[in-house]
Amino acid sequence: MMRTLLFLLLCFMLFAPCTVHAQKKVKKTEEKPEQTDQLSLEKIALSGLAFRSIGPAVTSGRVIDIDVNPQDHTEYYVASGHGSLWKTTNGGVTFSPIFDGQTSFAMGAVTLDPSNPKVVWVGTGENNAHSYVIPGDGVYKSEDGGKSWTNKGLKESQHIGAIVVHPDDPNTVWVAAYGPHRASGGQRGVYRTKDGGETWEHVLDISDYTGCWELHMDPRDPDVLYAVAHQ
Structure with missing residues (x-):
């Protein structure tokens, strides 16, 4: 047991x-x-x-800038470094090239007038500091949503990095210009127009070898701007 x-x-x-x-x-x-x-x-x-790609495809190249109609979020403009300017009116389902008839297809900036989105400003010349970028021929303006364009000068800027429109005065516009790559001279720095692009004033001139890529406005005070320079 x-x-x-x-x-x-x-x-x-x-x-x-x-x-x-x-x-x-x-x-x-x-x-x-x-x-x-x-x-x-x-x-x-x-x-x-x-994220998903919504275009423009095939020949758009590098996307440099984009701006959206503040009154219609399905309409926006896409600037391409080597592929001109594109517009969509259906939220990116389809895109149409709207700058093909001009003398430059290299884009640096696109900006809509905040008080009138039919007014579109374009800076030509890709805004990248590489040896293979293509220069442009200044600033263009459209007053009919991109159907027609007028060159507004600064043809020696070659590469434009940014365009800022005054929120209360559409005739006052600032442009950040880089100038020629690997060379001195040209139109560099920051330029301002008070008459819708008829004349330009050189408001920031740093040196013959220094240009500006970016330009930002203080949302609290449109008289305060910040520029990014590069030599």
């Missing part, structure tokens, strides 16, 4: 830890489906934030 009790006690001591360990394993296994479901939900939520 004593031998039988000792044998049963020994069996209990040997197999009891295995049972507990197995139970713990089952619990861990039961938690995995919940974790998988949580990860799946996170993936589904993040998948809705993925």
Whole structure:
């Protein structure tokens, strides 16, 4: 009888830890489906934030700048470094080239007049400091949403990085001009017009080798501007 009790006690001591360990394993296994479901939900939520290409495709080249009609978010303009200017009126479903008849196809900037989005300003000449970029021939202005264009000067700027329109005075416009690559001279720095592009004033002249790529206006005070220069 004593031998039988000792044998049963020994069996209990040997197999009891295995049972507990197995139970713990089952619990861990039961938690995995919940974790998988949580990860799946996170993936589904993040998948809705993925970017997708909406064009323009084939010949657009590098996208340099974009501006959206503040009165119609489905209409916007896309400036391409080597692929001219494109316009969509259906949120990017289709794009139309609207600058093909001009003498320059290299874009540096596109800006809509905030008070009248039919007025579009374009700076030609790609705004990248590389040896293979193509220069432009100044600033262009359209008053009919890109149907027709007028060259407004600054033809020696060659590369325009930004255009800023005064929010309360559409005739006052600033242009950040880089000038010729790997050479001195040209039209560089920041220029301002107060008559819609008929005449230009050189308001920031740093040096013969230094131009401006970017230009930003303080949203609280349109008289305060910040320019980014590059030599």
